[in-house]
Each structure stands twice: as structure tokens, then as C-alpha cells.
Amino acid sequence: MSLLQVTDLHKAYGDFMAVRGVDFSLEQGEMLALIGPNGAGKSTTFNMIGGQTRANQGRVCLNGQSILGLQARDIWQLGVGRTFQIAATFASLTVVENVQMTLLSFHRKMFSFFRPAALQYRAQALTLLAQVGMADQADRPCSELAYGDVKRVELAMALANDPVLLLMDEPTAGMAPQERNELMALTRKLARQRNMGVLFTEHSMDVVFAYADRIIVLAAGWLIAEGSPDEIRNHPQVREVYLGSGIGLEKLKEGLTT
Structure with missing residues (x-):
């Protein structure tokens, strides 16, 4: 049984079909x-899996x-972590406090006068920060960090619910x-160590072809190809639709709707 199974996923906004019968597993x-060109339905598909957008039809099983x-x-409580295109951290809190707040939320706990929030889950937060290489900056405010380090903190926060599936936008x-x-490279290492599936959207093709085990390609809401990086790199329809002038996309629409 696959970790994630997506079947016949559809999403319409009025008369516009954003996602059309998408199937894949992880x-x-x-x-x-x-991946896919702008308007392909990537974000919509991603957000239906994460619960931010409701589907019109289909099935998603974890x-x-x-x-x-x-x-x-x-x-999230079922073990699906999430990172965002713009890192979602609290700039006024320290690095470790950001992770502690996520742990508190996951465990549905608030601070009390008997045990202040700053003392709760600190050890667990430091362990997560060590996994992403940020333990030595635990007590620095997030506002002082370089952007790459902020993304590492966000990754530590995404691991707070011990995810079996990580969604990275x-x-x-x-x-x-x-x-x-x-x-x-860090994400791939963590995926292997934790046996955690990772689904990510990405515009940087160097990242996609270097770090993805498999790639699925959307265009105009349809899933047009899936396979290894080499298979996708050499796929004629992907090359025409994703890298071409747009004529291939029109042909795709005609061929799949007739």
C-alpha cells in the first residue's frame, strides 16, 4: 500500500476546471x-491534499x-507536515521558541502559571533543530537570521508532528x-532517515532533476506524464508543453477534450 494515493482528483472554480482527474501515488x-507551467493546477492539487482547498471529486488516502x-x-494531526513558499515563522521569537510553539500546538497544550511555555518541549525542539543544523542558533531571534537559515527553522517546525508525509510548496x-x-540535500537525507514521503512543487528545474526520485507533470489541470528525472527530461510531450511556445498546450487541451 502506498503512503499517499491520489485518485481521480477534480477541482472547478465555476466553469473553470483547475484540476481534471489527477491520479498518482507516493x-x-x-x-x-x-511540476508544470503556470496555471497547470499544481497549487490547487497541493492544497487539496493539505486540506486548504476542497475538491469537487476524487479520493486522497494517507x-x-x-x-x-x-x-x-x-x-496535520494525522502526520502531514507542511512548509510554505514564504517561510512561516515568528520573527519576534527565538529559533527554539518557534519550534516550541509548534510542538505546543501539536500536543494541544498552552502555557500555565506552573509551567511557562518557554520551559515546555525545549529538549524536543533542540533535537529537531539539531536535525536541520540550527541547534547552535537556538536562542537567536528569527529576525536576525539569513533567509536560508529561516527556511531551516521552518523545516524543523514542519517536523514537529513527526510527519509521515511532508508537503513543501x-x-x-x-x-x-x-x-x-x-x-x-538536507530534506532528502531526512526523508531517508525518517522513511518520510516528500511531495514538493518547484520552479527551479535544477532542484527538481537533482533531488526528485520521481516527477509528475501537470498541464491545464491534466496529469500528462510521470516518471524518473531522465524519463521526464526526455518526454516529448513534456518538452513541448513545459518548455515550448504554448502551441503544445493547445494541442494537449484539444486532444484530451475530444
């Missing part, structure tokens, strides 16, 4: 990239359990090439 420990239609928080957006490679 295995434990696998890095799966979701370890055989249906999660489609659940609230994002409930999906444009994880390297705004990062320099060296930072991109360091973050994705």
Missing part, C-alpha cells in the same frame, strides 16, 4: 516533485485512510543556488 522515503475533505489542522523560492542545494 511511497515512504520518496521525493516526488510536482496510509489507506481517506483525508479528503478534512480540515488542514486535522490532516516552492521550498527553495528566493534562495541562492548553494542554499537551495543545501536545503534539498
Whole structure:
């Protein structure tokens, strides 16, 4: 049984079909990239899996359990981590406090007069920070960090619910090439160590082809190809639709709707 199984996923906004019958699976420990041109339906697909957007039709199962239609928080509680294109951290808090707040939220606990929040889950937070190479900066305010380090903190926060599945939306957006490679190499290492599936969207093709085990390609809401990086790199329809002038996209629409 696959870790994640997506079947016949559809999403319409009025008369506009953003996602049309998408099917794919993701295995434990696998890095799966979701790519496509602008307007392909990547973000919509991603957000339906994470619970931010409701599907019109289809099925999404995590370890055989249906999660489609659940609230994002409930999906998070089931072991689905999430990072965002713009890093979601609290600039006024220290690095370790950011991770502690996530742990407190996951365990549904608040501070009390008998045990202040600053004392709760600090050891666990430091362990997570050590895994992403940020333990030595634990007591620095996030506002003082370089952007690449902020993304590492966000990754530590995404691991706070001990995820079996990690969703990463444009994880390297705004990062320099060296930072991109360091973050994705770290993510792949964690995926292997934790046996954690990773689904990520990404515009940087160097990142996609270097770090994805498999790639799925969307265009105009349809899934048009899936395979290894080499298979996708040499796929004629992907080359025409994704890298071409747009004529291939029109042909794709005609061929799939007639």
C-alpha cells in the first residue's frame, strides 16, 4: 500500500476546471516533485491534499485512510507536515521558541502559571533543530537570521508532528543556488532517515532533476506524464508543453477534450 494515493482528483472554480482527474501515488522515503507551467493546477492539487482547498471529486488516502475533505489542522494531526513558499515563522521569537510553539500546538497544550511555555518541549525542539543544523542558533531571534537559515527553522517546525508525509510548496523560492542545494540535500537525507514521503512543487528545474526520485507533470489541470528525472527530461510531450511556445498546450487541451 502506498503512503499517499491520489485518485481521480477534480477541482472547478465555476466553469473553470483547475484540476481534471489527477491520479498518482507516493511511497515512504520518496521525493516526488510536482511540476508544470503556470496555471497547470499544481497549487490547487497541493492544497487539496493539505486540506486548504476542497475538491469537487476524487479520493486522497494517507496510509489507506481517506483525508479528503478534512480540515488542514486535522490532516496535520494525522502526520502531514507542511512548509510554505514564504517561510512561516515568528520573527519576534527565538529559533527554539518557534519550534516550541509548534510542538505546543501539536500536543494541544498552552502555557500555565506552573509551567511557562518557554520551559515546555525545549529538549524536543533542540533535537529537531539539531536535525536541520540550527541547534547552535537556538536562542537567536528569527529576525536576525539569513533567509536560508529561516527556511531551516521552518523545516524543523514542519517536523514537529513527526510527519509521515511532508508537503513543501516552492521550498527553495528566493534562495541562492548553494542554499537551495543545501536545503534539498538536507530534506532528502531526512526523508531517508525518517522513511518520510516528500511531495514538493518547484520552479527551479535544477532542484527538481537533482533531488526528485520521481516527477509528475501537470498541464491545464491534466496529469500528462510521470516518471524518473531522465524519463521526464526526455518526454516529448513534456518538452513541448513545459518548455515550448504554448502551441503544445493547445494541442494537449484539444486532444484530451475530444
